[in-house]
Amino acid sequence: MKRFLSAAGFFLLLILVWQCAFQARLWSPVLLPSPVQVASYLKEASGDGTLVHSTLITMRRLLTGYFFGIVVGLPLGLLTARWMLVRDTLGTSALGLQTLPSVCWVPLALLWFGQTEAAMLFVVIMGTLWSVIIATETGVRNVPPIYPRAALTMGSRRLHIWLKVILPASLPFIVSGMKQGWAFAWRSLMAAEIYVTILTGFGLGQLLHFGREQQAMEQVIGIMIVIVLIGLLVDKTLFSPIERFLHRRWGTSQ
């Protein structure tokens, strides 16, 4: 409760400072709208359904792409850890491509897929995939060899060892890779949405873009706040519980 109150106090203070800056006319109201203007935009946009609709579209793109990124990345990471040949080829490529900012996939995706959902999906998958592959490989290679040896003596074999020993043993690495993949996917999707208009649906990035075109700063700031809130929400509801579980089980400090 005390933590909640101090956090709430902090954000109230932040809004207050913002309001003061607005009233002091430090910047033109076109560049810095008041918190009330932003709030009323958000209220209006939620009221007419724009906001919910765009959020759903963005989340659908993100979750679909992220899901495929993990489903493809995890087995590829396992293969990379298992076979030297895959490590030298795919592993090296993954390492290189991970350093490529995922925004850089956007021009290529547009030329390949046009202004379509497929382009969006492709960008998100490219954002996720390499992190997941590298994290899985690192995780597997850090599993103490005594675990699979012990499992062997207990009658565990090949697939069972991979699924029940090596995979759970590398979970701390895999989860941090998934978290990184999520961050990369989220960033690249926003970049793609701001960069291109896709007629099959306007996501949050597109709302941000329209806000700029109409010089509607309250829309720009409002959407930015929504994007931050979604990021926070995902972290708190999806990753934090998993990480807490890992810390408790492994006894690593939080």
Place this chain on the structure above:
Amino acid sequence: MFHHKTGSVSEELQLVPPSKISIENVSKSFRSTTGPVLALDRVSLSVGEGEFVCLVGPSGCGKTTLLNIIAGLEMPDSGTVLANGKSVTGPGRDRLVMFQESALFPWLNAFGNVLFPLKLKPNLTNKNRRDVAKYYLELVGLTRFERANIHELSGGMKQRVALARALAPNPRVLLMDEPFAALDALTREQFYGDLQKIWKQRKKTIVFVTHNVREAACLGDRVLLFSPYPGRLEEEFIVDLPRPRDMNTSELATYAGKIMHSLKQSAPTA
């Protein structure tokens, strides 16, 4: 054959006959930076059914290698290894290993670790598996800690869980690789008593690797002394003392002294 889940708990806990282990002319060498090292040089020995045998020797004498070969985790370059009359071609549930580090799985709690090998036995129901796991956790005295995460357990408790996990599939042979080396003296002594009790109760053949001569004299029916470079079986001592044995008796000290004396003679000067 029908494959019903017929294994009841009492059936699962029934004593299985301990195996005899026969090792004949086993050799094994490793490559090292200074050239090939003969870890085992034509070693022959046999362990009787239900016998407790300790392998003692300085590091490099191949005692752990021999244990791994019996476990089926490593293959000898030449020679034969028979467990229960059958040639050892790989790891098997009839020969369970307890490692020096507990090798417990940190993603499972104590109970989950003991359950792990039982889940690999197809003829048991889940309820029976849980009951069997409970039985072994009680046997090692850790019922209260069954929900504990591994990192919350002390070194001694970890090894107790590891012992329960090794016993759970009801193996015929228990292979122990310096399991108490990292424990403090007091914890170790408690373990000696409990291990002798459990060995008597569950009737296992035990091959126990250690470099601690007193530990070997306290636990073994027989103590086999190995010498290094190349690893050879040097001498054999029969410890003819009543059980349960106490570490701190003068009779035991006499045996340990005799073994220590031979060990010093066989060890190369450092």
